[in-house]
Amino acid sequence: MSDATQPTQATEIAAAVRQVLGDSLGYLYPAALRVALRTDIAGHLTDGPKTAAQLAELTGVHAPSLHRVLRFLATRGIFREDTDSAFHLTPAAHVLRTDVPYSVRSTALLLTDEMYWKSTGRLEDTVRDGSTAFNDIFGAPLFDYLDQNEESARTFHTGIADLSAIEQGGIAASYDFPATGKIIDVGGGPGGFLRTVLANNPGLHGVLYEQDAVLQQHQLDDEAIAGRWETAEGNFFDVAPTGGDIYVLKRVLHDWSDDDSLRILQAVRKAMSDQARLLVVDAVVPPGNDPHPAKLYDVAMMTIFDGKERTEPEFKELLAAAGLRLVRVIPTPGTVSILEAVTA
Template sequence: MAVEPFAEVALHMRGFQVSQLVFVAAKLRLADRVGDGRTIAELAADSSAHPEMLLRLCRALAAFGIFAVDDAGRVTQTHQSACLRSDASPTLHYAALYWSLPSTWAAWSNLHHTMVTGEPAFEATFGMPNFEYLKANPEQGAVFDEFMRHSPDDRHAAVAAAYDFSGAGIVVDIGGGSGGLLRAILDAHTDVRGILADQAGIVAGAAQTLGPQADRCEVMAIDFFARVPKGGDIYSMAQILHDWNDESCLKILANCRAAMNPGGRLLVIERVLETLSGRSLPMNFLSDMNMMVLFPGAKERTLAEFSRLFRESGLREPQIIPTRSPYSILETCLA
C-alpha cells in the first residue's frame, strides 16, 4: 500500500526513534539470539532485558519488518533482522552500534550549527576533531574500528570482485586501516602481494584482520600527508579523500603521484555523487551530510570534482568502474 506524502514525511521525522530501536536490538544481540525462533522469556533471560519492555521493542521492530512476533510472543527472524546478525556477510550489526554512538548522536543533533556557520558540528559539540575524540574515548573508538572493519555495504568484497588485480605484483593500500580491503584483494588474487600503510596505532591490529594473508602483506606505519611508500604497481585509497578538504586531498594525491612508477595505477574508491534527477542514491547524500557534520571541509564528490583534483595533481582523467556496492572505483595513472 502506497504511503501518503504526509504520513511519509511524518515517519521520516521520527527516524531517530527507529534508529534507537535498531541500536538497542544490536546492543542486546537479538538477531544473534533469535536463531530459528525464541520466546520473549528466553530472549529476555539471555540478554538480561525486561521481558515486557523487550516484547514491546520486538513488536515495534516487527512493524518495520525487523523480526516477526506472533500472538504468543514468539520472535522469529526476517530477512531484515538477519542483516543484524554479527556473523552476517555483510552485516549491519556494527553499523547499528556506530550510528547511535553518543558522539554520533550528539554531533548530528547540532546540524543546525553547521548550516549557519559552515563549521563541523562535531568540533563545536565536543571541542576537538572527531578522530582525536575517538582516541580519547577508546570504547567509542573501538566501535568505529569494528564498523570500518565490517563494511556494511560489502565494499571490500565488491571492489575485489569488480577490478582485475591479477598480475599486479604489489598493491599498496593507503590509509587501509586494519587491512579489510587488502585482505579481500589478497583472498581473491593469490599472485598478488600487499603493503598496508596507515598510522601506527591503526595498523597495529592488522594481523588479526589479514589472517592467513598476513604473510603476503608488509605493514607500514606512515603519515600519508608526509609520504607514500614507493614500489607499488597499484595504489588504492578507499574512503580517504571524502574525509578531507580539497587542499588536503591535493597533498595526499601529490604524494601518491610521487610514489608511483610510470606504469602504476591509482584506484580511488569512493561514493560518486550523481546529481541528475532520478539517478541519485539517497544514502550517498546522507554520507555527504555526515562528512559535513564530522570534519571541516570533508564531503562526498561528483565526478567533475574528482576529475579536477586528479588534473591538478598531475593525474589522468579517471575511468569509473562500478561495483555491486554504492562505491565506485576511479582508476587513474600519471598524466
C-alpha cells in the same frame, strides 16, 4: 495563484502531513535499532521465535518497553511479530547477528553511536556556518579524538573493518589487477581489503600504509599471503610509500574536505611513478532525485568529518588538481565505485 505541486485533495494533504510528521520522528528508528543491537535480540532469536517477555528475561530489560520497541522495528521489516506475540528473524534482522559472515552489527553500532548521533543533532550548526559539529562537541577532529579514546577507537575501527569485510570481495573482484607488482593501500585500515586482493592475486605484493595504532591491529597474518606483505607507518598528508604499481585510497577521501583530500592526493601523486595507477574507492553521488546511499552518508560526513561524498565531475576535478587523470569509473556490487586514475 495556483501551484500544481500544492496538495488539494484531502487524501493528498493527509499523506503529505503523515510523511512529514513521520519523518520528524525518524530519529526514533536508529534509537530503537540500537536497543535491539545492544541487547542482541537477533542473536537470541537464532534458535527460534520468542516473545518480548522471554527476550526480556534473557537480556535483563523491561519486558513491556522491549515489546513496544520490537513492534515498532517490525514495521520497518526488522523482526516480525506473529499472532502469538512471538518475534521472528527477518532478512534484515539476520544481518544484525554476530555469527554470520555478512554481519553489519558492529557497523550499525558505530553508525548509531553517540559520535554519529550527537554530531547529527547539530546538523543545523554545520549548515549555518560550515563548521564540523563533531569537533565542537567532542573537542577534536574525529581521528585525533580516537587517538585519545580507546573504546571509541575500537567502535570505529571494528565498525569500518566489518563493513569492509562485507564489500571487499566484490570490490576486489571488480578490478582486473596486474599479475605481478606491488599494491599500496593508503589508509587501508587493518588490511582486510589488501588481504583479499593479495589472496586473489598470488603474484602481487602489498603494503598496508596506516597510522601506528591501526597497524597494531592488522589482519594480514594469513597463510594464503605469507611473505607477500609489509606494513608501513606514516601520515598520508605528508608522504606515501614509493614503488607501488597500484595505489588504493578506499573510503578515505570521503572523510576529508577538498583541501585535505588534495593534500592526500598530492602525497600519493608524488610517490607514484608514471606507470602507476591509483584506485579511489568511494561512493559516487549520482545526479537526480532518486535515493542513493551516497546522498545519505554525505550528510553524516559533513557533521562528523568535514568530509563529503562526491559526484564524478567533482572527483575528476579534485584528481586533476593533484596532477592525476581520471581514466574510468568501475561499478562494484556494493555502494562504492572504483575510480581509476593515472598521472596526468
